[in-house]
Amino acid sequence: MVILKLIIFAVIGAVIYRFLGGKLPLIDREKPSSEKHEFGKIETTSECAVCKTFMTEEDAIIYQRKAYCSNECLEKAKRMKYR
Ligand SMILES: [Zn+2]
16 A cells, blocks of 8 residues: 555654654754744743743843843843832
8 A cells, every 4th residue: 555655654754843843954954043042942931020021041131030131121120129
């Protein structure tokens, strides 16, 4: 049964595709992973304490155990506290 084999190959292909996070390995290799922050990557995300933006912990600015997306938000938080 040739058709049955084709179906099995299609299923295996789909599983591998899913396993790779829906990306083709060739394309993935061309671009450095740091360029994109997708949900496919397993990383801890932090929420900005000011504007509630989600970012990876790599991008977050940690100040007094709170995460901020940028210096701008960090300054805002400081101003709110010490007023
Ligand atoms: Zn922010």
